[in-house]
Amino acid sequence: MAGRGVTIADVAARAGVAASTVSYVLSGKRSISPETADRVMAAVADLGYHPHAGARSLASRRAGVVAMMFPIRDGMHLPVLMQFAAGAVAEARRHDQDVLLMTADEGPAGLARVAASAMVDGLILMDVEVRDPRVETLRRLGLPNVLIGFPADSEGLTCVDLDFTAAGRVCADYLAERGCGEIALLGAAEAVYERRTGFAERVREGFLSRPGLRAEVQPCPNYPTEVQRTVKELLAARPELTGLAVHNEPAVGHVMHALADAGKRVGEDFHVVVIGPDEVAERVHPQLPSVLVPAETLAQTAVRHLMRKLDGRDVPDSTLIEPQLTLR
Amino acid sequence: MAGRGVTIADVAARAGVAASTVSYVLSGKRSISPETADRVMAAVADLGYHPHAGARSLASRRAGVVAMMFPIRDGMHLPVLMQFAAGAVAEARRHDQDVLLMTADEGPAGLARVAASAMVDGLILMDVEVRDPRVETLRRLGLPNVLIGFPADSEGLTCVDLDFTAAGRVCADYLAERGCGEIALLGAAEAVYERRTGFAERVREGFLSRPGLRAEVQPCPNYPTEVQRTVKELLAARPELTGLAVHNEPAVGHVMHALADAGKRVGEDFHVVVIGPDEVAERVHPQLPSVLVPAETLAQTAVRHLMRKLDGRDVPDSTLIEPQLTLR
DNA sequence: TCCGTCCGTCGAAGCGCTTCGATGATCAGG
């Protein structure tokens, strides 16, 4: 039976050993004879024992919890965030950790609070901005942490991200190879750029970095009619445009529509490449090549790095995941 | 300065009082003279003191954390979930609680674990299914909890939800009033129905409940081309169809397109109503009437109810939020 | 003036766990 209030003493009594022995069996920090260990484990199972998290954290100075601070803000691409959350929780559980959910509006003070109260052993910060006020706090706090994204000065921090610069470049390259001389990047909503979100800036840089192409970046809202309008205006303003990279997940279907309406034949006289989930690129007609934002992998990597740091092992300062272009 | 390792004893020393006095000042559980209280608060601020969460939970048997179990599953409508999460975290913080993030794949065992380890004081379960294995566990556990959604037997549980049955009915009514005799509900992905998610079933029921209408429910995938195909097939199969309710957020834009392609003039010879966020209904052309799924309100209500339960106050067993049709 | 209250504060116990040092028991080597 599961039990409320089953303590280590109960387990110890039932197994006929001292409480400390139970603790050692469970943590493996001292060698225990197999017979004793078996008896203890049986008692644990019988009683449905789970150590009291507070007591454990008090005694061991380890909470078994990591905090993730999520950006819940304008223009953020929600599905990707959920993938992220799911990946992070799954990986954390594999390391026997739980995840505390924080939102970016708690800001630096929120970080200070969870750190000072020893609620969590480590922190993962998502959607880091180029100048992010939380980063300085993080440095002072000295709590092990991992950032998803790169702030302007990432010296001494552990950062993980897709190499968005490369992703932008890959898209430009793809379009160039298809013979496009004039191309555009249809990006996230304006707000994302204004906020100076790292990934948006990097994609732009990468996209514009290829010499010999006329390229521009066009922010784009997330709603059907506005996507259509944006595309229409873009085509009107740039009649020579023959290549488009779309880094705005919900827009993709509508972009395809607008292109069709404008008489562009995608894959023939016009080329489109997507930065986003595979499904988005697969489930339009015609299917599009795409660069995946590997949210789950990023989340996993971030959590793993954090776990290594918690164990005092070292991790690379920056991990940039190479973008993969999938042709379809 | 923020401080690692600032304890209540440090605060007490600096304020020249006993540790217990500090505790009473902070909790307000005994009366303390204003002068003493001021001195204590000053010391707290100076030292950047935050109580050690583990110690507090051990001594007071209150963790200051609630768990939310999220459905991260096929066909779930992600943006709504994020609104939910954001609303819940914000409200929880207002009550000085933190939120532990769990995913539905942890299942009943996960609930048992967090309960037994006294990690959390309460639980919020989202996306409850008609027959949900977690519900039985929840009953046994005796941890205060609130469900978002209604299981088949909600006896003795606290459940909160939009009245989806009414929402379905409101949509059917709207279409009927516009003179539609044959209508359809374009719903979530098939998987959501198969899983017997409560809200999907209820919308269906409500939608089909109005007498004198030929009505049917059509599950619909979330991707552009499939949405188009589904709509096209539906129109072909039901030439008399003149009204459509769409309960599938990302599909709305594509539905509108497919209708336009089929020569339907929405608002004139054909009517569409949306169940979903305002933006989705506003940002298509023409703007559509819609029933809002008030994710943030639901989350807030759920958290508030949970807080009341934690305080031993009582709460209504079931809270059904009345759907509002917004005409545009 | 004395006693009973009440208020503000203190000290100590104890929440359930981990961890350190100590203790027997066992065993190999001389």
Add this chain to the structure above:
DNA sequence: CCTGATCATCGAAGCGCTTCGACGGACGGA
């Protein structure tokens, strides 16, 4: 057969907090 090392286990201390009972002083009523 004794010594020293090694192994398995135990007991006690202590993590930082809350809470209970106690206590001294102020104050009001008789």
